[in-house]
Amino acid sequence: MTRTHKEIFERYLYAGSITRNPDAIAEMFTEDGVFEAPLVPEGHPLPRRLVGRDAIRAGIGAYHQEPAFHGTVNVEETAYVLHDTVAPDVFVAEIDPVFDGPDGQRTTMSLAQIFRVRDGRIAMVRDYFAVPSAARD
Structure with a gap:
């Protein structure tokens, strides 16, 4: 079954930001899949x-355990735009996820992701996001 870019992205968003399920995320990748986050700081x-x-399962699983990211994705306020490229297996996602924190604080973390797909799975995703300043302190 061939999935559209939108279907792949929405499944990835649900598995990651919404349910924080590292097993589901890892299964979306090809066996040799690559996840890159070039903007995260050393350490x-x-x-x-x-x-x-x-x-991917281990790394993303550890990341989702970090207290700085304990917030609930506000699905109604979160927005994204997908862009196809001239390469049919590559698309770009611009995302503005909104998180509702336990203290009632609302935070938006804008980011961009580049996806390369192969046979309906993610072969590579390059996730350009900056760690919120509270997480760096």
């Missing part, structure tokens, strides 16, 4: 590069 719990499903 961050999320490595800048993860290769293969096991590494």
Whole structure:
């Protein structure tokens, strides 16, 4: 079954930001899939590069345990735009996820992701996001 870019992205968003399920995220990748987060600082719990499903599962699982990211995604306020490219297997997502914190504080973290897909799975995602300042202190 061939999935559209929108279907792939929405499944990835649900598995990651909404349910924080590292198993579901890892299964979306090809066996040799690559996850990159070039903007995370050295020493961050999320490595800048993860290769293969096991590494993706472990790395993203550890990242989702960090207290700085304990907030609930506000699905109604979150927005995204997908852009196709001239390469049919590559698309770009611009995302403005909104998080509702336990203290009632609302935070938006704008980011961009580049996806490369192969046979309905993610072969590579490059996630350009900056760690919120509270997480860096």
